[in-house]
Amino acid sequence: MSLLIATISFYLVVAATVVGAVIAVAARNIFHNVLGLALSLIGVAGLFLYLNSPFVALMQILIYVGAITIAICFAIMLSQPLYLPAPPRNPLKIQGAAFGAGLVFIFLGLLTRQTLWTPAAERVHDWSITTIGHYLLTQYVVIFELISLLLLVAMLGAIVTARGGRGGA
Amino acid sequence: MPAFNQLNTYLYLAVILFCLGLYGVLSRRNLIAVLISVELMLNAASINFMAFNRFLAPHPAVGQIAALFIMAVAAAEAAIALSIIVALYRKLKSINIEQANELRG
Missing domain, CATH: 1.20.120.1200 (NADH-ubiquinone/plastoquinone oxidoreductase chain 6, subunit NuoJ)
Known part of the structure; x- marks a missing residue:
């Protein structure tokens, strides 16, 4: 049930x-x-x-x-x-986009179907938040710090770009 | 085995999401719609990481950390893209990507 x-x-x-x-x-x-x-x-x-x-x-x-x-x-x-009325769609562009996306879809679908996925030989089954936090501050601490730096730089860049760009008001 | 306990279900779902996002990127002209489609593609990548994490990986924290990293990168990307959209609209009075062609030779 x-x-x-x-x-x-x-x-x-x-x-x-x-x-x-x-x-x-x-x-x-x-x-x-x-x-x-x-x-x-x-x-x-x-x-x-x-x-x-x-x-x-x-x-x-x-x-x-x-x-x-x-x-x-x-x-x-x-x-x-x-x-405002939306501009008319270009049917040729729609068809081209559908064709390209369809090709990628077929390729990825076949790839998924044909591959033989084998699990790792030894697996740990510990999905808890404690483990993630532990790993984020020990083995993957560089990734953690990199995320902080990336967010800081993105924030500054967004402010500068939205305020009128280089040399602007 | 139920469908939600098989790796292939999640992988096919991610392929569908990725290709819908790719179709959106190729066919839409509104810059915000393109951004939305890119978010769909990033989510497909996250689903893949989480599925491999659940079914194959030697340690189950690796894929979750990769998914968290993707989320942070997506947030940064959205902030930058939205500020670019605002700046572009102020300059061109339009966010149609076919009109942003000032650098055309």
């Missing part, structure tokens, strides 16, 4: 991810795109739950849905007004 519930909710999560992604890519209204992206990101967070990692799922909702989506909403409000 619990297996049935888990399977059904897994398919719900998968449907949210894929439908959200389709809305994010295909809808004409840019605001619908952002909403679709949020739906898809919540679906991906659900997938992370199924992959035994509640911490990364929480971070996914906090950072992506909570911060990045809202930042994109601000960019929409600060740029093009929504009432």
